[in-house]
Amino acid sequence: MNMEQKTFISTHGSAAKSLPKPPGTHNPLLHRKLYIESYGCQMNFSDSEIVASIMAQQGFVFTDQYHEADLILINTCAIRDKAEQTIRNRLLVFNQQKIKQPDLIVGILGCMAERLKTQLLEEEKVVDLIAGPDAYRDLPRLISQVDQGHKAVNTFLSKEETYADIAPIRLHSSGVTAFISIMRGCNNMCSFCIVPFTRGRERSRDPYSIVQEAKKLFEVGYKEITLLGQNVDSYSWNPSISTAAGSQHHTSSDQVIHFSQLLAMVAEIDPNLRVRFSTSHPKDMTDKVLYTMKAYHNICKHIHLPVQSGNNRILKLMNRTYDRAWYMERIHAIRNILGPSCSISSDMIAGFCSETEEEHADTLSLMDCVQYDFSFMFYYSERPGTLAARKYPDDLSEAVKKRRLSEIIAKQREHALMHNQKSINQVYQVLIEKCSKKSEAFFQGRTSQNKIVVFPKGTYKIGDYVDVEITNCNAATLFGTVVS
Ligand code: SAH
Numbered sequence: 001m002n003m004e005q006k007t008f009i010s011t012h013g014s015a016a017k018s019l020p021k022p023p024g025t026h027n028p029l030l031h032r033k034l035y036i037e038s039y040g041c042q043m044n045f046s047d048s049e050i051v052a053s054i055m056a057q058q059g060f061v062f063t064d065q066y067h068e069a070d071l072i073l074i075n076t077c078a079i080r081d082k083a084e085q086t087i088r089n090r091l092l093v094f095n096q097q098k099i100k101q102p103d104l105i106v107g108i109l110g111c112m113a114e115r116l117k118t119q120l121l122e123e124e125k126v127v128d129l130i131a132g133p134d135a136y137r138d139l140p141r142l143i144s145q146v147d148q149g150h151k152a153v154n155t156f157l158s159k160e161e162t163y164a165d166i167a168p169i170r171l172h173s174s175g176v177t178a179f180i181s182i183m184r185g186c187n188n189m190c191s192f193c194i195v196p197f198t199r200g201r202e203r204s205r206d207p208y209s210i211v212q213e214a215k216k217l218f219e220v221g222y223k224e225i226t227l228l229g230q231n232v233d234s235y236s237w238n239p240s241i242s243t244a245a246g247s248q249h250h251t252s253s254d255q256v257i258h259f260s261q262l263l264a265m266v267a268e269i270d271p272n273l274r275v276r277f278s279t280s281h282p283k284d285m286t287d288k289v290l291y292t293m294k295a296y297h298n299i300c301k302h303i304h305l306p307v308q309s310g311n312n313r314i315l316k317l318m319n320r321t322y323d324r325a326w327y328m329e330r331i332h333a334i335r336n337i338l339g340p341s342c343s344i345s346s347d348m349i350a351g352f353c354s355e356t357e358e359e360h361a362d363t364l365s366l367m368d369c370v371q372y373d374f375s376f377m378f379y380y381s382e383r384p385g386t387l388a389a390r391k392y393p394d395d396l397s398e399a400v401k402k403r404r405l406s407e408i409i410a411k412q413r414e415h416a417l418m419h420n421q422k423s424i425n426q427v428y429q430v431l432i433e434k435c436s437k438k439s440e441a442f443f444q445g446r447t448s449q450n451k452i453v454v455f456p457k458g459t460y461k462i463g464d465y466v467d468v469e470i471t472n473c474n475a476a477t478l479f480g481t482v483v484s
């Protein structure tokens with residue numbers, strides 16, 4: 001997933017937008033203005049849309065100018081130290097605003113809130129409110145607590161919360177593509193990773209609520225949805241599980257809905273609705289999912305299969321629970337079942353604890369074997385409380401980590417360029433998403449393989465499917481012209 005992005009609520013217009021509120025009782029929060037910023041992965045962005053929905057129910061209106069806001073919410077990421085530093089810098093700015101506007105409320109949501117809990121209140125005086133990823137239904141109560149002059153904290157992690165009944169307000173969308181969270185939390189314990197601590201236990205969302213949400217999006221014009229989870233392959237829904245008393249009663253396994261079935265259910269909504277998903281875990285990705293992708297042309301032919309390292313000793317230290325041979329077998333399964341037209345992407349971590357030059361070279365050689373279409377690449381950042389932080393010294397210098405990362409990035413660029421050059425003279429179906437950032441005369445969209453394509457607008461409009469012949473490229477983008 002793409003990390004460390006930032007966005008804010010856009011009102012799609014000049015003034016702040018008021019959303020419908022149930023009629024009736026007096027609501028002290030009515031018409032206060034909310035500004036929300038999101039960082040981190042797509043799941044966090046998706047969560048901000050749930051938060052927006054909860055706040056709109058309370059009568060809040062949105063603003064995209066923080067200096068106009070009565071309430072600033074920052075949905076934070078804790079995946080690497082740099083992500084947290086970004087938030088701390090942002091708080092300096094909001095602190096300046098609070099000096100000018102003493103009744104401004106500043107709230108921290110998401111993974112950094114969950115990781116640091118009340119410590120954040122002590123360290124960042126500007127913060128009034130802390131809410132972890134499973135506490136968003138409690139926001140109205142937390143805000144009223146702040147209104148009464150107290151600091152407010154809820155970092156309770158739930159085993160059941162999926163926000164399945166909350167219709168998100170789409171903040172990060174041009175009306176063509178949307179994200180749907182299908183599960184929350186993570187039960188894997190990759191030794192470097194803070195996510196299991198910030199997002200809690202894995203739980204899957206009712207598939208019928210997912211299909212309903214996707215259907216509604218399609219009905220109002222959306223053409224592509226991405227199903228989100230930290231490990232979508234372990235999606236599992238048992239209709240007979242009773243969570244009422246906190247206990248789980250399993251019945252026959254044929255009632256259980258697995259990810260491949262969910263994927264088919266969503267793909268069945270309409271052939272013109274594209275379906276994507278992220279993230280697949282190499283230990284869990286099944287051939288069933290690959291055959292389901294093959295059976296439906298509207299399931300996009302792209303798999304994000306993060307490897308992290310190409311070396312067996314490091315993979316073991318990382319507790320990824322697969323080795324290089326297992327990973328390569330999964331890559332061959334993708335190639336055998338879906339052919340060369342399915343793109344594959346990855347995440348890589350350079351300079352994990354005790355990694356030698358030879359072990360780093362194994363990551364580069366694995367990249368040569370797979371030839372990823374694109375990757376998200378990071379150098380290791382120790383996260384307090386993780387297994388790696390407790391057991392393995394973070395013993396490589398930043399200079400070594402950065403040099404290894406730059407070698408990984410250079411190799412990835414070569415492979416991406418090579419793939420893109422192979423696309424020249426080929427024709428791809430592209431879903432038009434928005435105007436190109438560089439020129440108003442061009443549109444931007446993506447192929448089924450998740451490649452960005454830029455082309456002259458012609459008479460087409462956002463949301464159309466067009467066939468584009470590729471004429472040129474760089475490592476990041478394809479350029480072409482519409483042929484139909
Ligand atoms: N659930 C996904 C990944 C979620 S985090 C998966 O298992 O693949 C996204 C990526 O951030 C990870 O794949 C990893 O490459 C990177 N990452 C996670 N923790 C990190 C850390 N401590 N330092 C550097 N990169 C990290």
Ligand code: SF4
Binds near residue numbers: 189
């Ligand atoms: Fe983190 Fe591993 Fe879970 Fe991904 S699968 S979120 S890397 S613990």
Ligand code: F3S
Binds near residue numbers: 195
């Ligand atoms: Fe996502 Fe960052 Fe949390 S990557 S799950 S927002 S730690």
